[in-house]
C-alpha cells in the first residue's frame with residue numbers, strides 16, 4: 001500500500017487514475033479545484049481516498065501540508081493536472097502564459113518542493129509528471145497549441161534534470177508524454193477527433209506506471225501514444 005497524491009483528479013484521466021489507485025488499496029489524496037467532482041470521486045472510491053480542493057494557480061500550501069502530515073510519507077506524486085492553452089502565438093498574452101505555465105510547470109514544480117520532505121521519507125518515491133506528445137521533442141506539432149506544448153516541454157525537461165539532482169535521495173522522477181485520450185480536454189484541442197484510447201484505459205496505465213514505473217525508469221521522458229495526434 002502506497003501513499004499517493006494526484007492532481008487533476010476531478011475529471012478525465014486523473015479521475016480514472018485516482019479511482020483505480022484507490023481501488024487497488026493505495027491511500028490516495030486527490031487534488032483539483034472542483035470539489036463537487038472530488039466528492040463524487042470519493043463516493044466511488046471509498047475509504048482509501050481523501051481529497052482537497054486545491055488551485056495550482058493560487059495554492060493553499062498550508063491546507064495541503066495539513067493533509068500530507070498525517071500521511072507521514074508520500075510514495076508517489078502524480079502531477080496530472082493540465083491546462084489547455086489554444087491560441088495562435090501572436091495572440092498569446094501574459095495572462096495566458098501565466099495560466100499555461102502556472103498549471104503545467106510552476107504548480108507541479110512547487111508541489112514537488114513542498115512535498116520533498118515527505119517524498120524523502122518514502123525511501124523509494126516516484127514523481128510522475130504527465131506531459132503531452134506536443135511537448136515531446138521531434139513529435140508532430142499543431143498550430144494553436146504552442147503555449148500548451150511549450151509548458152509541457154518544460155515539465156519534461158524538469159523531469160530529466162530533477163532525476164539527476166535527486167538521484168542520491170531515492171526519489172525517482174519520470175514523465176509520460178500522452179497522445180490522444182478521449183477526454184474533455186481532447187474535445188477542446190481537436191474537436192471531433194475520436195481517440196484510440198479511453199480515459200479509463202489511460203487512467204489504468206498511469207495508475208500502474210505511477211506505482212511501479214520507477215523500478216524500471218528514472219529521469220525518462222516517454223512517449224505514450226498510438227496515434228498522431
Ligand SMILES: NC(=O)c1ccc[n+]([C@@H]2O[C@H](COP(=O)([O-])OP(=O)(O)OC[C@H]3O[C@@H](n4cnc5c(N)ncnc54)[C@H](OP(=O)(O)O)[C@@H]3O)[C@@H](O)[C@H]2O)c1
Pocket residue numbers: 007008009010011012013014031032033034035054055056057079080081082083103130131132133177178179180181182183184185186195
Ligand atoms: N486527453 C488527452 O488527449 C491528453 C493528451 C496529452 C496530454 N494530456 C495531459 O493529461 C493530463 C490529463 O488530461 P485530461 O485530458 O484528463 O484533462 P481534463 O479532462 O481537462 O482534466 C484536467 C484536470 O486538471 C485540473 N486542473 C486544471 N486547472 C487546474 C488548476 N488551476 N488547479 C488545479 N487543478 C487544475 C482539472 O481540475 P479542476 O478543473 O477541478 O481544477 C482537471 O481535473 C493533463 O496534464 C493533459 O495535459 C492529455
